[in-house]
Amino acid sequence: DAGVIQSPRHEVTEMGQEVTLRCKPISGHNSLFWYRQTMMRGLELLIYFNNNVPIDDSGMPEDRFSAKMPNASFSTLKIQPSEPRDSAVYFCASRQQGALGAFFGQGTRLTVV
Amino acid sequence: QKEVEQNSGPLSVPEGAIASLNCTYSDRVSQSFFWYRQYSGKSPELIMSIYSNGDKEDGRFTAQLNKASQYVSLLIRDSQPSDSATYLCAVDNNAGNMLTFGGGTRLMVKP
Numbered sequence: 001d002a003g004v005i006q007s008p009r010h011e012v013t014e015m016g017q018e019v020t021l022r023c024k025p026i027s028g029h030n031s032l033f034w035y036r037q038t039m040m041r042g043l044e045l046l047i048y049f050n051n052n053v054p055i056d057d058s059g060m061p062e063d064r065f066s067a068k069m070p071n072a073s074f075s076t077l078k079i080q081p082s083e084p085r086d087s088a089v090y091f092c093a094s095r096q097q098g099a100l101g102a103f104f105g106q107g108t109r110l111t112v113v
Numbered sequence: 114q115k116e117v118e119q120n121s122g123p124l125s126v127p128e129g130a131i132a133s134l135n136c137t138y139s140d141r142v143s144q145s146f147f148w149y150r151q152y153s154g155k156s157p158e159l160i161m162s163i164y165s166n167g168d169k170e171d172g173r174f175t176a177q178l179n180k181a182s183q184y185v186s187l188l189i190r191d192s193q194p195s196d197s198a199t200y201l202c203a204v205d206n207n208a209g210n211m212l213t214f215g216g217g218t219r220l221m222v223k224p
Binding site: 030031033042043045048050055056091095097100101102103104105106107 | 212
């Protein structure tokens, strides 16, 4: 398996633009997590899905953020409109129920100017 | 109080020494515990998991768990400069397969 795949790896956008981050989890993993990492706040859980259903989105900072998981092999995190304070590295991770830990993708480094 | 706490460091050790990284957690029902290593500019990488009290060894790494004290640690023997990274502790609180991460400890191994 190729592991968790995220795209794009880097994204630079202007304030006010819509940004969509994509994630393909490891095949067979039934949980998917979106994290945001900054120097100031560390690794923050934004939202996670079990079996494609959102379980906890309490970490989503505000309504500008939304996430979907239309099927077991794809998820998106959308920011609309983007703001400079959204600049961070966004990680997607997947996990098999009850087994091992979560495995992370390479991350998307988002810069909003 | 954070659910999973780690000293942010940096923890500086000389090459060849034992590095000891510590983590405490607040949820007593937690069952699974994990250590991740994150190099600068890279994603977290799972390096150890532990589920029962005691020690678990894997090469130069030993994870230690004490559920009564709600404490988990990672020992790195014969530390190498390549071990310099941030180490993240993660805990599964059995709430729907979610992992909660600590803030991480930055380890610096000096040649």
